[in-house]
Amino acid sequence: MSPVATPLVWQVLEEYGDATRAALADYLPRREPRRHLYDLLSDYPARGGKMLRPSLCIATARAFGAPLDSALRSAVAIELLHNALLIHDDIEDESQERRGRPTLHVLSGVPLAINVGDTLALMSLRPLMDNRRQLGLWVSMRILEDTERVARESAEGQAMELGWRRDNAVDLADADYLEMILKKTCWLMAIYPSRVGAIIGTRDSVDLDAFIRFGFFLGAAFQIQDDLLNLVGDGRYGKEISGDLWEGKRTLMLIRLLHLAAPGERARLTQVLRRTRDQRAEADVLWMRCLMDTYECLEYARRVACGLAGAALHEFGLLYGDLPDSRDKRFIEELVLWMLERRL
């Protein structure tokens, strides 16, 4: 069966992405200090990005009947928070490249990059407060409550991953990985944007727990595919190929490899993963990559991602099934397939 084409996804991402970028520009100050703060604030947002999270928020709100502008400020807040966390993630992961360019801390140094990330995170509150005039105090407060939750979940997930690397955890199970990406990735990528969209679209009259299930499966499929692309991506992939192996990131593939490796291989893996990035040799990274092929770890992860995508479609049917057909509803549904088929 040939890959499914998803032109609608790209069209909607472009439309809602442009709207979000235009609105986001109004929230980036143009005052001093520029060289060391405000010019740096616009770096990551200006690098492109797919605008997936804000688009999901807007599409969910519209699928439930709300106008685009009612979700726009929340979409801006989501993108600001996302970029703030990317800056910090890149520092914590010692990543060298982001969206085809050196990471911010490589360009400007870690201290300034941390400060820029902090500022972007705090600035995401402004559009959420501005929601009050259009959405009312209650809905705005509910969105702020969910924002607190996504910040907490993201921090917990990041703590899990960083803790595994620091402590050289080698006995992880698939459930551990899924719990980690649920917190670190799925909440900000899919759960929070769709919940906010639903709060706006329904004036906070719908059970939000169901969005946790849908968002989790959607986000998990996305993250596993992202981890796969890191190993097999082509020139369009904006991050360092095999960067996750250099960083010792605990992906589903690495966890699978640690589970299947022979005793001697496992001992060497443990030793390689104990080293820091700058201590890790290219030969070690290549060896790990080849071993993953030997044990079909990539195919394993791909199959799991497919299963989770299927679960996402099932949850989509439960959640959105009764809504009238609309472009936004179709966009959200096609996102599931797009997650698995994307090469960027």
Next chain:
Amino acid sequence: MSDRERLRRDDPERDQPQRSWFDAFGAAPGGGDGDAGGARPGGIGSDWQRVVEQGVRIGYEVIDAQIREGRRVAEQVNARIYGAGTSTDGARAFTDGLFRTYADLASRWLDMMAAVAGGVSASAGNGTARSGPADHAGAAPARQGTEPVAIEVDSKRPITVTLDLRPGAATLRLGSQPLADPDPQKPSLRDVLLEPPEDDHPMLVRIRVPDLQPAGTYSAVVYEREAGRPQGTLSVTIPETPPAETGTPS
């Protein structure tokens, strides 16, 4: 071929659609069913379907655990707010709805006051916004400061006068616009006087209600005369007159 010989095709290998996610995007080379994947070291054979099912099962276990934890935390929070052992979802839903209504009304009132004041911030946390009807909304009614106020009413019918002032406003020189009913057809109440306190006399509000004034609720913003800043609201409610009171004795 004789008439009795018919073209015969073999039975199809499958008699119903075979849809599975792990086939939907193309099986990996050598990864399909029946392949001797067990020949690879540590390989799981070709049981990719089991991989898919296990992955989904683990996913549901993880997400359901988080939802349960989230609900448990929410119950703890609600117990602190509403009291342990409280309530059914119905009572909580009612209270939530009450808070929601008053929260939105308070927000609208703040915006209105900001528009009237022309620059006074109405954002939460600002001193000017903290007082006023928002403090009464959804909570037990609060006494409006401790300054006494005297109200004199000249009316042939019983009326209700409501005066909401910011703390300390009763000591200021106040004025009000004519009190208006939402219905523009009804004439405003213009005979309204607010006198500041002096010596031992408290602030005085004098209202005269014409005999033929239509029933309704007439209200206006009370403002400080010198600075023009809003300090509260004044309203007068004239009830509908029951028919028995206006009819002539038979």
